[in-house]
C-alpha cells in the first residue's frame with residue numbers, strides 16, 4: 116500500500132519503518148529539514164535499538180520528506196504520529212494534530228483513511244473527521260483511531276510483534292484499509308468504535324502507571340514494617356491475575372507517556388464532570404516517590420548538600436533510551452544544585468541531552484568509576500546494565516564516603532553488606548556501613 120506517516124518521533128518513525136519492513140511503500144513527513152536530511156542519509160534522529168538497521172534494510176520502500184503535499188496527495192492511508200504534549204492544565208495539546216489535518220485536507224486528491232496514532236483525548240477522532248470533511252471538499256476522507264503501545268527501547272519489537280492491534284473505525288472502508296495495512300502482522304485484531312479505541316490507549320497506560328504507583332506505596336510501607344518489596348512482588352507476581360511485569364518498585368515512573376497520559380485522563384474526567392480518583396492518586400504518589408531518596412539522604416547530610424560531592428548514576432527515565440522526559444534525575448539534580456551540591460554524572464547515552472539543561476553546572480564523566488571517585492554520596496536513578504553489573508565493592512574503594520542511594524534496587528543487600536557500604540534502596544531494609 117501507499118502509506119504516508121506524519122511526524123517522525125518515536126511513534127511516527129517507528130511505525131513508518133516497521134510498515135516498510137512489512138512491504139508497504141512509506142513516506143515519512145516531518146517539518147524539520149535537518150531531521151529529514153539525517154533520515155535520508157539512513158540515520159535515525161532518535162536512539163532506538165534496531166531502528167537504524169531496519170531503516171537501511173528497507174531504504175527502497177522508505178522516503179523522508181518535508182514536502183507534505185506530495186506525500187499526502189495520493190496516499191491510501193495517512194498515519195498521524197505527531198506529539199500531543201501536555202498543556203499547563205494537564206490536558207493534551209492537539210495543535211500538531213490539527214496542523215497535519217489541515218495539510219492533509221489541503222493536499223489529498225483521492226479517497227483515503229486518516230489514521231490517528233497519536234494519543235488523543237476521547238472524541239478527538241470525531242472532531243478531526245468533521246474538520247477534514249469540512250475543509251477537504253470533493254474528496255471523501257475517513258478517520259480511524261489506531262493507538263500504539265510501543266515502549267521506548269523496545270519500540271521496533273513492540274511494533275513488529277504487537278500484543279494487539281486496536282482498530283477504532285466507524286465505516287467499512289476504514290476497516291478494510293487498516294486490515295490490509297496489518298495483513299502481515301501476527302497479532303489479535305480488535306475492531307471497535309473510535310471512542311473506545313481512544314480510551315483503550317489511556318486506560319492501558321494509566322493502568323500501568325497505577326500499578327507502578329501502587330507497588331511504590333507498598334514498597335514504602337514495606338520499609339516501615341520490615342518487609343522486603345522484592346520478596347513481596349515475587350510472591351504477588353505468580354498470581355496470573357496480577358502478573359509479574361510492571362511490579363518493580365523504584366523512584367517512580369517517567370517518560371513521554373505515563374506522566375502525560377495520567378494527567379490528560381484526569382483532566383478529561385474532570386472536564387466531563389466525573390472523577391478518576393485512582394489515577395489522581397497515582398500521579399500524586401509518583402510525584403512524591405521521585406523525591407524519596409533525597410529525603411532519605413538528609414539523614415546523612417543534616418546540614419544540607421552545600422559543597423557535598425554527589426555522584427549521579429543514570430540520567431534517563433529508563434535504560435535503553437536517551438530520553439530525559441520526566442526523568443527522576445532532573446528534579447533531583449535541580450534541588451541538589453540549588454542546595455550547593457557538586458554533581459558528577461554518568462549515563463551511557465543521555466549525557467548530550469542533559470547538557471541542554473545543565474551545560475556547565477555538572478561534571479559529566481565517561482565512566483561510572485570517574486563519577487563516583489571521591490564522592491560523598493551516590494544516587495542511582497536508572498538501572499543501566501553497566502551499573503547493575505558493577506560490584507558494590509567499587510563504591511567502597513572509590514568513594515570518599517560509601518553512601519549509595521539506589522532508586523532502582525540494582526544490588527542485593529548481602530552483596531552491599533559484604534562490600535561494607537551504606538546502601539539505601541526502595542522497599543528494603545537499609546544497609547549501614549560498619550554494622
Ligand code: UDX
Pocket residue numbers: 263264265266267268320323327360361362363364365366367368369370371372373432433
Ligand atoms: C510506556 C508503555 O509501556 C507503552 O506501552 C506506551 O505505549 C508508552 O508508555 P515507555 O514510557 O517507553 O512506555 O516506558 P516503560 O517501559 O513503560 O517505563 C515507563 C516508566 O515506568 C519508566 O520510568 C520506568 O522506569 C518505570 N517503571 C516501569 C517502573 O518504575 N517500574 C516498573 O515495573 C516498570
